[in-house]
Amino acid sequence: MHKTSDISIDKDIIKENIMIANENKVLLKKYNVKSYNIMGAIGSGKTSLIELAIDHLVKNGKQVAVIAGDVVAEYDSNRFRKHKCLVIPLNTGKECHLDAHLISHELEDLEERGILQDLDYLFMENVGNLICPSDFTLGEDKRIVVVSVSEGDDIVLKHPTIFRFSEICIINKIDIAEAVDASPEKMERDCLSLNPRIKIIKTSVKKNIRIDEWLKLFD
Numbered sequence: 001m002h003k004t005s006d007i008s009i010d011k012d013i014i015k016e017n018i019m020i021a022n023e024n025k026v027l028l029k030k031y032n033v034k035s036y037n038i039m040g041a042i043g044s045g046k047t048s049l050i051e052l053a054i055d056h057l058v059k060n061g062k063q064v065a066v067i068a069g070d071v072v073a074e075y076d077s078n079r080f081r082k083h084k085c086l087v088i089p090l091n092t093g094k095e096c097h098l099d100a101h102l103i104s105h106e107l108e109d110l111e112e113r114g115i116l117q118d119l120d121y122l123f124m125e126n127v128g129n130l131i132c133p134s135d136f137t138l139g140e141d142k143r144i145v146v147v148s149v150s151e152g153d154d155i156v157l158k159h160p161t162i163f164r165f166s167e168i169c170i171i172n173k174i175d176i177a178e179a180v181d182a183s184p185e186k187m188e189r190d191c192l193s194l195n196p197r198i199k200i201i202k203t204s205v206k207k208n209i210r211i212d213e214w215l216k217l218f219d
């Protein structure tokens, strides 16, 4: 079982989190599982994008699992269950982010059940929130932040930390950019000004724009 006894509440929780995240990373590497922490604004399209990635990977013969982290995880879990993947609902209750400790228990369980050994890809959908998920690395290979134009095109500059923390940024719902008077190009520029190395894809799940580029991230 997990070393919860080692976790003391007076220790810095951020440092503690990094320590457990490193253990998660070692475990995921041991079984060669590629892992993604999908963060982003509420309703920006995280689940929709992950659903597309799951179908793409399954079609290519990959074994995929998804941890659906949410205050009430049942809703997104039911969507994921329509796909050929293992779905792990993770209710965070009042917590507005996933942390490495929560994930470590899920990984431990998957290992005990002999599932982690055969897994190729693990998606972790974080709670819709642009603030504290960026304080908690999970041990993932890649951090992806999803925003959509409907949050307003000043959303990036208002939440700088998460864009610095991520390797990939998806600017979604560009099909409705005009209707909500938002400029995806401004959002892209803002994002690059905060993090010049970040990879940005401007997508529409609805209109299938640059979804091929999104899927290529997982090849």
Ligand SMILES: Nc1nc2c(ncn2[C@@H]2O[C@H](COP(=O)(O)OP(=O)(O)OP(=O)(O)O)[C@@H](O)[C@H]2O)c(=O)[nH]1
Pocket: 040, 041, 042, 043, 044, 045, 046, 047, 048, 049, 076, 127, 128, 172, 173, 174, 175, 176, 203, 204, 205, 206, 207
């Ligand atoms: N117009 C438009 N709607 C989209 C697009 N992508 C997703 N949606 C819609 O936006 C809504 C939210 O999408 P989800 O995929 O559930 O977003 P989410 O980020 O997982 O939401 P939470 O988990 O609740 O934070 C749904 O009604 C989707 O159909 C898009 O590219 N364009």
Ligand SMILES: [Mg+2]
Pocket: 046, 047, 048, 076, 125
């Ligand atoms: Mg979702």
Ligand SMILES: [Zn+2]
Pocket: 002, 003, 004, 101, 105
């Ligand atoms: Zn524990």
Ligand SMILES: [Zn+2]
Pocket: 095, 096, 097, 132, 133
């Ligand atoms: Zn939080």
